[in-house]
Amino acid sequence: MILYSTNHRVPDVNFEEAVFKGLPDDNGLYMPREIDKLPDSFFENIHEMSLQEIALQVTANLIGDEIPTNDLMEIVNDAFDFEAPVVPVxxxxxxxxxxxGPTLAFKDFGARFMSRVMGYFLKKRKREVNILVATSGDTGSAVAQGFLNVPGITVTILYPRGKVSEIQRKQLTTVGQNVTALEVSGTFDDCQRMVKQAFLDRKIREKHSLSSANSINISRLIPQSIYYYYAYAQVKEEGKPVVFCVPSGNYGNLCGGLIAKATGLPIKRFVAASNANDVVPKYLNGHPYETRPSVQTISNAMDVGDPSNFARLQALYDERFPDIVRDIAGKSFSDEQTEATIARVFKETGYILDPHGAIGYAALEQHLKECDKDALGIFLETAHPAKFADVVEPLIKQSVIFPKRLSEVLSKTENAISIGSSYDHLKAYLEQRK
Structure with missing residues (x-):
C-alpha cells in the first residue's frame, strides 16, 4: 500500500510508516495512491459472508501484502469480535x-483494528510508541480500551473540559495502566490543534516516538469502511438502491464509506448529517468552505468546527465539486430538532436514538422525502443511547437500560491531569513525563 500526503509536499510512504507517523510533515493527511476495485464475485456473494470474512477481504485489498494473510486474519478476527446489525425502524x-463493541460506540472498529495492527508491527520491529489522541467524546474511550495493556504502547488522550458527557468522561479517566487522560481547558478543536502541532514538532515527535490514533491515522480510517459492506450485505437481497446517512463531526466515518464506494460497493448516495457545526453541509449546499470555532451541542462527538478529514473528502474526488455533490448531500439540525426527533421516533416506533443517531435519522428521513424515494435508507447509530441518558430519558419519559459494562464504569475513580489549551502546555507535559 503506497500512500501520499494530501498536501503533496513530502515523499510517498508505505502503510507501516503511515500508521506510526500518523501525520505527514507537510501537515496533510495520508491517502492511498490507488484504491483497487474488489472483484464482482465479492459483491455477488457478500450476503453469505460474516463480518470477519468481509473485513479480511476488504483490508487485504486496501493494505496489500504488508501484513501476511494469516496474520491479518488473526487481527480482524480479534478486532471485530462483535456484531453490527441493521435494525428496521x-x-x-x-x-x-x-x-x-466494548465501549458502545462505532470508534471501537477503528481503535481495535489500529491497536492490533500497531501491536503486530511493534512486535516485529521490537520498538515502542506513544499514542497521542484528541477526542470530542467516543474516540478517547475506544482508543483507551483498544490499546489497554498492549505491549510497547502508552496512550495520552486530550479531551475538552465540560464538553463530553459524564459517561464519556468516566470512560476516559478511569482506565489507568498505560493510559493517561489530559483534561484541556478549551474545545475539541483546541485539543486537535495541540495534537497536530505535536506531530509537526519533529524534535518532540521523534524524542517521544509519537503516533496518532485519531481518524487522521489511516489505520483508523480503513476499518471504518468495513461496516458499510456488512450493512449492504444484510440488505442486499431486498434489491433496493441504498443510501447511507452518516452523522458527521471530523468526517472520518464518511470518508470510510467513500473508500468503500471507490472499491465498488454499490452505494447510491451519502448524506452527511451535522449539528450546528455545519461547515461541511453548508459547503455541500453551495456555500464557501469556511471553518470556524466549534459550538457545544447535545451531540458532542460532532462538535467540530475545522474537520480534518475534509481534505480526504476532497482528495477522493480530486476537488471536483460537481462530483462531490453528486454523491454526497449535506444537512444539519439544531439541538431542538434533535430532541424532537428522539421523542417522535420513540413515540412512533419504540426505537431509542442517541443524539448523534437522531441527527442521522432526521437527515435521512428528510432526504428520502425530497429525493431517492425508491431507496432503502440506512443511518449510522454511532453510540448507545445510555451514554447520553441525561438527554434521552427526559425525551422518551422512561429509563434507558444501561449495559453492564457501562454501569460498572460509573463507580470507578477518575484520574485526569488538567492542562491549558496551548501547545506549550502539552509540550511541557510530554517533556516532564520522560
Missing amino acids: TENIRSLELYH
Missing part, C-alpha cells in the same frame, strides 16, 4: 447499530 429506514 420504519419501512424504508434502517439503523446500522455500531455500538455493540
Whole structure:
C-alpha cells in the first residue's frame, strides 16, 4: 500500500510508516495512491459472508501484502469480535447499530483494528510508541480500551473540559495502566490543534516516538469502511438502491464509506448529517468552505468546527465539486430538532436514538422525502443511547437500560491531569513525563 500526503509536499510512504507517523510533515493527511476495485464475485456473494470474512477481504485489498494473510486474519478476527446489525425502524429506514463493541460506540472498529495492527508491527520491529489522541467524546474511550495493556504502547488522550458527557468522561479517566487522560481547558478543536502541532514538532515527535490514533491515522480510517459492506450485505437481497446517512463531526466515518464506494460497493448516495457545526453541509449546499470555532451541542462527538478529514473528502474526488455533490448531500439540525426527533421516533416506533443517531435519522428521513424515494435508507447509530441518558430519558419519559459494562464504569475513580489549551502546555507535559 503506497500512500501520499494530501498536501503533496513530502515523499510517498508505505502503510507501516503511515500508521506510526500518523501525520505527514507537510501537515496533510495520508491517502492511498490507488484504491483497487474488489472483484464482482465479492459483491455477488457478500450476503453469505460474516463480518470477519468481509473485513479480511476488504483490508487485504486496501493494505496489500504488508501484513501476511494469516496474520491479518488473526487481527480482524480479534478486532471485530462483535456484531453490527441493521435494525428496521420504519419501512424504508434502517439503523446500522455500531455500538455493540466494548465501549458502545462505532470508534471501537477503528481503535481495535489500529491497536492490533500497531501491536503486530511493534512486535516485529521490537520498538515502542506513544499514542497521542484528541477526542470530542467516543474516540478517547475506544482508543483507551483498544490499546489497554498492549505491549510497547502508552496512550495520552486530550479531551475538552465540560464538553463530553459524564459517561464519556468516566470512560476516559478511569482506565489507568498505560493510559493517561489530559483534561484541556478549551474545545475539541483546541485539543486537535495541540495534537497536530505535536506531530509537526519533529524534535518532540521523534524524542517521544509519537503516533496518532485519531481518524487522521489511516489505520483508523480503513476499518471504518468495513461496516458499510456488512450493512449492504444484510440488505442486499431486498434489491433496493441504498443510501447511507452518516452523522458527521471530523468526517472520518464518511470518508470510510467513500473508500468503500471507490472499491465498488454499490452505494447510491451519502448524506452527511451535522449539528450546528455545519461547515461541511453548508459547503455541500453551495456555500464557501469556511471553518470556524466549534459550538457545544447535545451531540458532542460532532462538535467540530475545522474537520480534518475534509481534505480526504476532497482528495477522493480530486476537488471536483460537481462530483462531490453528486454523491454526497449535506444537512444539519439544531439541538431542538434533535430532541424532537428522539421523542417522535420513540413515540412512533419504540426505537431509542442517541443524539448523534437522531441527527442521522432526521437527515435521512428528510432526504428520502425530497429525493431517492425508491431507496432503502440506512443511518449510522454511532453510540448507545445510555451514554447520553441525561438527554434521552427526559425525551422518551422512561429509563434507558444501561449495559453492564457501562454501569460498572460509573463507580470507578477518575484520574485526569488538567492542562491549558496551548501547545506549550502539552509540550511541557510530554517533556516532564520522560
